[in-house]
Amino acid sequence: MAASKTNKxxxxxxxxxxxxxxxMPQTIVFFGLxxxxxxxxxxxSFYSWDGASPLDDFVxxxxxxxxxxxxxxxxxxxxxxxxxxxxxxxxxxxxxxxAVILNTKQFKGKAFYRTIYFLPVVTxxxxxxxIMNNIFGVNGLVNQTIQTIGIIQQPVPWLSDSSxxxxxxxxxxxxxxxxxxxxxWLSGLQSIPxxxxxxxxxxxxxxxxxxxxxTLPLLKPxxAVILLLSIVNGMHAFDLVKTLTNGxxxxxxxxxxxxxxxxxxxxxxxxxxxxMGYASAAGVMLGxxxxxxxxxxxxxxxxxxxxxxxxxxxxxx
Amino acid sequence: xxxxxxxxxxxxxxxxxVCGFIWIYPFIWMVLASVKSNNEFIMSNNxxxxxxxxxxxxxxxxxxxxxxxxxxxVIMTVATVAIVVILSALTGYALGRVNFPGRKxxxxxxxxxxxxxxxxxxxxxYQLVEQxxxxxxxxxxxxxxxxxxxxxxxxxxxxxxxxxxKELEEAAIMDGxxxxxxxxxxxxxxxxxxxxxxxxxxxxxxxxxxxxxTVLTISKPELRxxxxxxxxxxxxxxxxxxxMAAGATISLLPVIIVFILMQRYFIEGVAGAVKQ
Numbered sequence: 053m054a055a056s057k058t059n060k061x062x063x064x065x066x067x068x069x070x071x072x073x074x075x076m077p078q079t080i081v082f083f084g085l086x087x088x089x090x091x092x093x094x095x096x097s098f099y100s101w102d103g104a105s106p107l108d109d110f111v112x113x114x115x116x117x118x119x120x121x122x123x124x125x126x127x128x129x130x131x132x133x134x135x136x137x138x139x140x141x142x143x144x145x146x147x148x149x150x151a152v153i154l155n156t157k158q159f160k161g162k163a164f165y166r167t168i169y170f171l172p173v174v175t176x177x178x179x180x181x182x183i184m185n186n187i188f189g190v191n192g193l194v195n196q197t198i199q200t201i202g203i204i205q206q207p208v209p210w211l212s213d214s215s216x217x218x219x220x221x222x223x224x225x226x227x228x229x230x231x232x233x234x235x236x237w238l239s240g241l242q243s244i245p246x247x248x249x250x251x252x253x254x255x256x257x258x259x260x261x262x263x264x265x266x267t268l269p270l271l272k273p274x275x276a277v278i279l280l281l282s283i284v285n286g287m288h289a290f291d292l293v294k295t296l297t298n299g300x301x302x303x304x305x306x307x308x309x310x311x312x313x314x315x316x317x318x319x320x321x322x323x324x325x326x327x328m329g330y331a332s333a334a335g336v337m338l339g340x341x342x343x344x345x346x347x348x349x350x351x352x353x354x355x356x357x358x359x360x361x362x363x364x365x366x367x368x369x
Numbered sequence: 370x371x372x373x374x375x376x377x378x379x380x381x382x383x384x385x386x387v388c389g390f391i392w393i394y395p396f397i398w399m400v401l402a403s404v405k406s407n408n409e410f411i412m413s414n415n416x417x418x419x420x421x422x423x424x425x426x427x428x429x430x431x432x433x434x435x436x437x438x439x440x441x442x443v444i445m446t447v448a449t450v451a452i453v454v455i456l457s458a459l460t461g462y463a464l465g466r467v468n469f470p471g472r473k474x475x476x477x478x479x480x481x482x483x484x485x486x487x488x489x490x491x492x493x494x495y496q497l498v499e500q501x502x503x504x505x506x507x508x509x510x511x512x513x514x515x516x517x518x519x520x521x522x523x524x525x526x527x528x529x530x531x532x533x534x535k536e537l538e539e540a541a542i543m544d545g546x547x548x549x550x551x552x553x554x555x556x557x558x559x560x561x562x563x564x565x566x567x568x569x570x571x572x573x574x575x576x577x578x579x580x581x582x583t584v585l586t587i588s589k590p591e592l593r594x595x596x597x598x599x600x601x602x603x604x605x606x607x608x609x610x611x612x613m614a615a616g617a618t619i620s621l622l623p624v625i626i627v628f629i630l631m632q633r634y635f636i637e638g639v640a641g642a643v644k645q
Contacts, residue, residue, distance in 0.1 A: 070548040071467035085516030093488025176577035178596040239640035335489025343486040
């Protein structure tokens, strides 16, 4: 018995050693390629630095001070808010309707519709941007079509009018992400036990009553998660904004992460010099804004869940 | 829930079909435009092409160097997917099967890194790749692409390996398999569904990646990927509309095909992500 025990501890020891070996590669990647860049992204923000010369001009918080005094930065912040709320309201709302339809029993062609509406999600955003830039161009497909039908005489300047360009950006962003939200909703809907529907039917509740009194209340916890994912996703819309409008006209669709990119790699406003330190500070602010929103939604989520738990407990008693 | 009314059902089907057609019309338009001549593209209102002009593809493939972009994208994607699958399977196995001291701390680190607010990490990544001397080959792009914390995949592998019965392991040890052989002969083949999910999701992400390859190939046009190379059509080649459509078709077709063939795994992965 003693022998088998030492055997076992030996085995545990060798297993623990192997576990460490298995963890090694990911650990190196984690510290070297995940954590180190995160830390350095903060460090750079305290320097005045062009990316090429040595990192020796420590300027403290002055990048941040300049950032807060720059109207273009706040403008891009505002555009990000527009984009985030626009895409979230459309994509999360409409996808719920789709998901409820596709979750109904005995409805044919579910898989087909799911594939169709999900398709834009998997396609390359940077290429969608170029295609949509063409479709909404002055002589593009949309103008051609509505001119042929005869709704308008003059082509609509979809992408060269500031408010229209923002609307197009939001519409394409919502189109691109709607399928993702549909899948989230479907996975929430499928977690609702079918007995609940059956008992609602026995109670004589029709489609709408079941929807408003059974389905939607039970989806509340997942709504918070979907909203959060959609918002965080919308904060990082670089691929689409860069390729569809590139911030035009006159920076009126420039979002935060495009602003950061323009200063880091595009020379900013006044020409050729990359301002890596300043861009890093803007990047940190983007990260902090995202965190604040996540914390608010995480908190809301916990609150609603605690409330519904209490509710459920009360009912049992 | 059940929709009982037949008429309502038909109306819903009609709506879904019409909206669905508009929904994917940009892709249909892209494919149709890719076989039109440039003249026809600008002048004609007819959505269908008069004749098939395959030379748009030749132009995109050879003159606009999409052959190079395509190869670069394939190499970048395959290498990144392989690295990510290996890393997350190894990590998931150690976390799921071995109760070593410090296991909890590792899991907290894997999940916690998602919640750290990140600055503009592409700048330090770029610097790092430069210091490693990798800017002259695709290796730099691949390293940067594989740099994530892979939290979702690690958690998927961990929970999958954790649910496998102990008897499997004991039988393997009885047969004289060590830790490593048990892993790749017995356990890994059983984790096929998770491997498939990881491969599909990472494939689609990497194929579509834009910021990292843009930044890392800023002075190296010959290393550019499809998503980056496509931007040529916005500026200097901006009159070649049907060439643009052909290039877009070359870029999007592989992901669309992979998605349609393997969508079960992709959708399961996405649904898994929201539950985590």
